[in-house]
Amino acid sequence: MDERTSPGQKDFTIGTEGVSLYYGAFRALRDVTLEIQPRSITAIIGPSGCGKSTLLRLFNRMNDLIPGVRVEGKVLVDGASVYDRDTDVVALRKRVGMVFQKPNLFPSSVRDNLVVGPRQHGLKNEAQLSEIVERSLRQVALWDEVKDQLKRPAQSLSVGQQQRLCIARTLTVEPEVILMDESCSALDPESTLRIEELMHDLARTYTILTVTHNMEQAARVSDMSAFLMMDEDRAGTLVEYAPTGEIFSNPKDKRTEAYITGRFG
């Protein structure tokens, strides 16, 4: 249970094997096979509606909240198939954290947002909770900005600060993987840069999977890139998956090339 105490000691792998996902009768993903490098940043790119969010939400089973979703194939987190019947979804979501497109802080104080997770996972000691608050805020370089205002309503921070606080909140439960779904798209360029720096730091200990529409961003931050595109029947398929440098400078697939030149154009 306690791999986290020695971050970086153990390779924590995630990936998919021949995954298809259906929203009711509509097939949103077709036969996606993807193995994510541990402790690195992987960017999922592709046109709007090709299934990037859908793919991302497979790893923490967030799609479960949507009625009528059906998954075929395997989604693997640390060797275990997460769509098995006996999967502990709550434990899975603790290991695979998620940062959303828009900051989604709870309507309570900065501190309360950060202690909710650890407290519900059984930590009652206030001193230890305070340690977690400080550590997670330092990790996202927010400590100096808010250390005197921990009681302040979290939603009164600037949007950039809120998003960093969301990342901090994710870190409080000590996940091993962090999923980010266009987590910079609501931010100004400066806040975006700060979060990108942050992602670089975090990638030393965490496996980061990020969806982005911003090609410059994908090129800047990610180690690997996965290009997803819709088929004729609108199901998303994985077209190309390679080190980011290769995908951007020397794409193997014509479609990847067309998309990337189009987006940079």
Place this chain on the structure above:
Amino acid sequence: MKSPMERFTERIFLVVALSSLSVLALITVFIFVEGVPIIAKVGFFRFVFGTVWAPSQNLYGIFPMIVGSVAVTLGAAVIGVPIALCCSIFLAEFAPAAVRNVVRPAIQLLAGIPSVVYGFWGLLFVVPFIRVYLGGPGLSILAGSIILGIMMLPTVISISEVSLLSLPRQYKEGAFALGLTHWQTIRTVLLPAAKSGIVAAIILGIGRAIGETMAVIMVLGNAVAIPESILDPARTLTTNIGIEMGYASGDHQQALFATGIVLLAIIMLLNASAQLATRRK
């Protein structure tokens, strides 16, 4: 340009709106005109805190009725609010659509049952039950609390359910993404986030209970004395008016209007605090 027809319709609507407002104003003014002189005559303090209500001896103290109203209403809240909250959480978070589509209209129906029916049911079942198993006359604060607790359910359930349902989906996603269970999410994120709406629901439910008359007359026993236990009979502000209005005249009648003023003040206070609760984010 507005056509003459349009302008005419507008006028009509204005007149109707104004007249309903003026009726409201008229009623309020009327109650005050009738009630204020007797309060002045008896003295505000003696009227509100006097413990003897004996119109035949010109003694007008409504304190026992205030105690009765407060006790019955508090009892109703203690019984009704937890049930209503569980019910609204169930409807908003757990109930499958099929169940929700049956339960929700059923609860709305509960609001449509005439209060005399509630009173009748209370008299036939609740009162004898209390008399046999708990002692006392049966006609009691407890009986009133049970009936009013049930009567406040539709109000409290539907308003709290709406305030839970109107929370942004993002709160729930955020909590789930932290590995919280559904129940932990409800307790630590959703309920606190919906707090103002739920508080408003409870206050409005209490307002509903404190204003109820008919059902209470039938099960409360109506004795004008400060009750000593929840098994004692009592009289509320509303039932005081309801029972005596038919034969009262002169000072006595005015004293009933004055009781109405106190009731009105309490209900306005409750509504104002409900407004305040919803306005504050």
